[in-house]
Amino acid sequence: MKTLVIIPTYNEKENIPPLMKALLESSSLEVLVVDDNSPDGTAQTVQELQKIYPGRLHLLQREKKEGLGRAYIAGFHWALEKSYERVVQMDADFSHRPEDLFRLLKEDADVVVGSRWVKGGGTKNWSWLRILISRCGSFYARVVLGYPLKDWTGGFNLWKASVLRGISLDKVQSEGYSFQIEMKFRALQKGFRVVECPILFEERRVGQSKMSLNIVLEALYRVWFIKFIKVK
Numbered sequence: 001m002k003t004l005v006i007i008p009t010y011n012e013k014e015n016i017p018p019l020m021k022a023l024l025e026s027s028s029l030e031v032l033v034v035d036d037n038s039p040d041g042t043a044q045t046v047q048e049l050q051k052i053y054p055g056r057l058h059l060l061q062r063e064k065k066e067g068l069g070r071a072y073i074a075g076f077h078w079a080l081e082k083s084y085e086r087v088v089q090m091d092a093d094f095s096h097r098p099e100d101l102f103r104l105l106k107e108d109a110d111v112v113v114g115s116r117w118v119k120g121g122g123t124k125n126w127s128w129l130r131i132l133i134s135r136c137g138s139f140y141a142r143v144v145l146g147y148p149l150k151d152w153t154g155g156f157n158l159w160k161a162s163v164l165r166g167i168s169l170d171k172v173q174s175e176g177y178s179f180q181i182e183m184k185f186r187a188l189q190k191g192f193r194v195v196e197c198p199i200l201f202e203e204r205r206v207g208q209s210k211m212s213l214n215i216v217l218e219a220l221y222r223v224w225f226i227k228f229i230k231v232k
Helices: 016-024 043-049 069-081 098-106 130-145 161-166 174-191 214-226
Strands: 005-008 030-035 057-061 087-088 111-115 122-123 159-160 194-198 201-203
Touching: 016 030, 016 043, 016 098, 016 130, 030 043, 030 069, 030 111, 030 130, 043 057, 057 069, 057 098, 057 130, 069 161, 069 174, 087 111, 087 201, 098 111, 098 159, 111 174, 122 130, 130 214, 159 161, 159 174, 174 194, 174 214
Parallel strands: 005 030, 005 087, 030 057, 111 194, 122 201
Antiparallel strands: 087 159, 111 159
């Protein structure tokens, strides 16, 4: 099954070379890096790596930083135009482990959620406060939205192309945590089969986290907007 891994980037120059080595030298996968005009030269690093991985490493350059959700939507459209059958969301910073990616690929479902909060999943090098915020955020979304998914806010997910075509991508408005919540809710509302696969989420190796208090707060109030979405 033709599979594309989408990796959004902003100042991830140091992480990209080892991540591409981990993903592309031990599989037949293809990768699309969606770069939001990183000032550190991430796009140029990807272009150099394309010489090493011709035809398997792709680059979508955007003019400015517009947020994680917009980057993923652009990547999803690119994947659908190129007729990929499965698309994986993955971070550039090794917080999503390549070995867990290959576990997601073995699952048979319309959507596979890389889950920190099911049996066998977890986090590494997280503070108790961050664990509490993440767990409470998913519990809050579960109660408000009415579906029993354990990990609503995680960004390590696999989507069949049929799902991306069926959930009205251009109408997704959320960013950050709430983008992940809205995407999953749309798939569940349309009746697609969603399963959770345990992963170990590690703190990033290099660089600075893009998460902020504003993104967390947005997720809290946007869940109520998401609740009333009707996907046609």
